[in-house]
Amino acid sequence: MLRPLPRRALLLSTVALAVLPLAACGDDDRGGGSARPDVTIKVSAAASLKKALEGYQGHFAAATVAFSFAGSDELAAQIEQGVRPDVFAAANTKLPDALHAKGLVGRPVRFATNRLVVAVPAEGGDVRSFADLGRDGVSLAIGSPTVPVGAYTRTVLGRLSAARRKAIEGNVRSQEPDVAGVVGKLTQGAVDAGFVYRSDVRAAGGRLREIAIPDALQPAVTYGVAVVAGAPHRGQAQAFVDGLVGPDGQAALRAAGLGPKP
């Protein structure tokens, strides 16, 4: 028992659908022009920078900062798809350099370093040394190949003999989209060990313990940051980047367990 739709209603709705978006656009134009005293800048940053940047935020007065923490590769892909945060901070230099080459971000600045480490639960656990990672029955979580922490992990494994590399790779149980996922699997006891950054062990507040990776295997972990091309708040974004390499930013990074700019 469906009732027929009057023809005039169809006509009226067509007119309404044509006019409504125009009205909405008009509103938008007026709103965009007004200058607001306190701006909010959006910062897309590597998951491993969470603690450091939230610490730095307290010393940054030029704007309110809204963070989006995720794997650097996901954030870079968002920018490629047209997302426009004000600042992009990655756990490597490759991603910001690549975006710069495409004209999507300004010149990247190297602002921090980190160490790749093996993290294990603070108490108990079978993994006591780097050599234990390849033992039978050990379970590991690592980053997926595209996220920086996963790429660094593969660099380390690539420097091992084929036999040792295969043994460790055979123990991997999960490839996480970002370093926070690896930390989560570790703190939940889902795996015995994982490749993370030194700053992640620090941020876990005593729940994780660090096993150093031998220097000969250690990759160079350098963080790059850039102002996004077409950033809605260019000035504040540049101030954010400048502050990161300044005393306040470097102190916050150090407090979070990251190394100074190279």
Add this chain to the structure above:
Amino acid sequence: MTARRVAFSAALVVALTVCVAFLTVPVVAIFVSSSPGDLLDGLRDPSARDALRLSLICTSIATGIIVLVGTPAAWLLATRRFRGRALVTTLVELPLVLPPAVAGIGLLAAFGPKGLVGGALGDLGLQPVLTTAGVVVALVFVAAPFYLRQAQSAFEAIDRDWLDASRTLGAGELRTWLLIAIPVARGGLVTGLALAWGRALGEFGATLMFAGSFRGVTQTVPLAIYERFASDFDGALALSAVLVALSAAVLLTVKLLGSGSPGGSENGREQRRGPGNGLGAGVGR
């Protein structure tokens, strides 16, 4: 026809047009952005095929478990009065409105190595975290309420006279259930099955948190899509298109199957249940 009535009808049409446009544009965009060639290339990728195979296996097992256990459970909820029935109904529907991340945390807290019963499971060698079984656990948890809800409604919508007639003619409870109730409610049951299957096929958050992501073991299609998003957007689009096609095919099949069955009639169900009866089946994720 007064002007006011025309205006109201026009407003309804505007609302429907906005709904249809908003809900179809992302799906259309997936197919517009990926050519059939891309789609085939995406499928040729062995890791994509691993993900598809794993997804099909896990969703099949999960929906199998859900139907086997859920059908009798829904029958009980639909036909018996008992103390706490409303509470039980609410409890089994709760996962519908849980964010997937909460589902993941909850599963870890329950069945993880440090969870409530996870330690005991570990002692038995049944620790599901980071295993294919863990994927099935996550899928059952998020998808079961979709089936339970729908099955309960379908059973409730059955005309009591049919069941009474069956019993009067000498059929027992079990026989009546198997030969009358289930065939009559089949449309609703199949709809519930499809909803549960679709929800399971799309599961992402709880799977990632509870089962992790490892090719061939726990990396289902949604996880594979997420992994591709960063490095291979076209590949991600192609896999997404496959997922959309699969889901659409199932939805269509169910619409065709369900249209002939009284138990599957949406109207009958809603009349019986009434407007105040909680969530629509599509509220959760």
